Amino acid sequence: MSVTDDLPAALYLVATPIGNLEDITLRALRVLRDCDLIACEDTRHTQKLLTHFDIHTGTVSYHEYIEAERAHEIVERIHAGQRVALVSDAGTPAVSDPGYRVVRACVEAGLTVVPVPGASAATAALIASGLPTDAYYFGGFLPARSGERRTVLERNATRMETMVFYEAPHRLLESLQDVHGIFGSRPLCVARELTKVHEELLRGSASEIFTLLEQRGTVRGEITLVIAAASQASAPIPPQPTSIAELMRARVAAGEDEKSALKAVAKALGLGRSEAYREWQRIKRTLT
Numbered sequence: 001m002s003v004t005d006d007l008p009a010a011l012y013l014v015a016t017p018i019g020n021l022e023d024i025t026l027r028a029l030r031v032l033r034d035c036d037l038i039a040c041e042d043t044r045h046t047q048k049l050l051t052h053f054d055i056h057t058g059t060v061s062y063h064e065y066i067e068a069e070r071a072h073e074i075v076e077r078i079h080a081g082q083r084v085a086l087v088s089d090a091g092t093p094a095v096s097d098p099g100y101r102v103v104r105a106c107v108e109a110g111l112t113v114v115p116v117p118g119a120s121a122a123t124a125a126l127i128a129s130g131l132p133t134d135a136y137y138f139g140g141f142l143p144a145r146s147g148e149r150r151t152v153l154e155r156n157a158t159r160m161e162t163m164v165f166y167e168a169p170h171r172l173l174e175s176l177q178d179v180h181g182i183f184g185s186r187p188l189c190v191a192r193e194l195t196k197v198h199e200e201l202l203r204g205s206a207s208e209i210f211t212l213l214e215q216r217g218t219v220r221g222e223i224t225l226v227i228a229a230a231s232q233a234s235a236p237i238p239p240q241p242t243s244i245a246e247l248m249r250a251r252v253a254a255g256e257d258e259k260s261a262l263k264a265v266a267k268a269l270g271l272g273r274s275e276a277y278r279e280w281q282r283i284k285r286t287l288t
Contacts, residue, residue: 007034009078011106012227013099015092015118017224019195021052023119027054031116036081039074041098062086067098071105078111085116092120093126096140096166109171114185122164125191125224126194128201135161142167142175144227147271149175153182169219173210179227180206193221244276245283 012031017023032038032055046059058283060071074084077170088097106113106120122138139156142165143149156163167175172190185205190213192200198221202209213219244265251261266276 007031008112009083010085010114011074011078011103011166012114012116013103014085014087015117016046016049016090016118017195018090018119018121018137019076019193019199020267021049023195024049024053025118028116028257029055031085032057032087035085037077038086039070039086039102041058041093043086049155049233057085057209062102062270063098065279067101071102075105075109075111078106079109090119090121092118092150095120095122095138100136103198110167118121118127119195121161121166121191121194121224123193125189125201126162126164126207128191129162129189129226130203131162131187131226133162133233137161138162139163139165143163144171145167145271146174146178150182153178154192157182158230160231162229162232165225165227166225167225169221169223172219172223172225173214175225176206179225180210183227184273185234186233189226190218191226193223193225196221216265244271244279248283250282 012035014028014031015025016028030049032053035057038046038050038057038059040059041061041063043059049055050057050059056058060070060073062074074086075086086093086102088094088098088099093099094103103113106184126133126136137156137159139152143152163213167194176190183206185207188209189205190202190209192198192202200221202212238288247265248258251264252258258265262276262280263273265271265280266273271279
């Protein structure tokens with residue numbers, strides 16, 4: 001589709017800036033102006049962008065709680081000949097943001113889906129990290145609980161591709177501790193506030209970056225974590241036992257009673273006591 005073509009009826013996945021408004025593309029601006037409707041993760045957030053560029057297209061929300069319902073409405077609109085643009089609050093829609101259900105519904109309905117590429121925090125962090133970019137793995141947001149997070153990190157510890165994850169600023173220090181425990185001194189990059197005024201890229205080992213950030217007291221901003229592949233590892237630290245079975249066996253073998261051991265293990269893995277209890281009972285049944 002050339003710049004001068006009229007927009008046919010379709011779903012347009014429009015990437016928007018992740019910080020710097022100059023990162024929007026000319027094509028994205030044209031689609032947002034010429035389409036019949038803009039489906040937004042948050043209409044209030046997107047309206048700021050539209051106002052800045054003097055775009056007056058109508059908007060509707062499709063956040064995760066109503067995405068399935070809204071997907072049906074969007075499919076009906078496109079069937080009726082409308083052009084619908086889909087945007088997230090920032091970056092490329094449907095990448096660690098709502099949007100997948102809308103795309104899937106359009107695909108299943110045989111409708112045209114058109115990507116309008118642009119800004120993405122994952123690729124921006126990757127190319128500026130100083131780590132190999134010929135092959136990479138994107139894992140989205142790391143789990144909030146330490147036990148689940150360590151499981152994800154351990155599962156990817158032998159990957160031969162550079163790894164990219166998103167993380168919340170208030171969990172970054174805990175995540176860096178988990179990364180250090182599993183990846184050792186492997187090189188990584190913490191990209192913070194990409195394309196914004198306070199953009200920062202910190203490179204080094206997890207322990208080095210942890211020490212620097214801990215001294216600041218508070219970590220703010222959007223965080224992208226880029227971790228070197230196994231082939232780039234340097235003096236890795238062997239991972240510690242992190243499953244309920246391993247930790248319970250070690251504590252019980254050391255003479256600790258089961259109730260106290262389970263309480264300690266649940267805390268270590270970031271699990272609720274009832275959740276840890278159910279999992280431990282399941283494990284015991286498989287062993288008998």
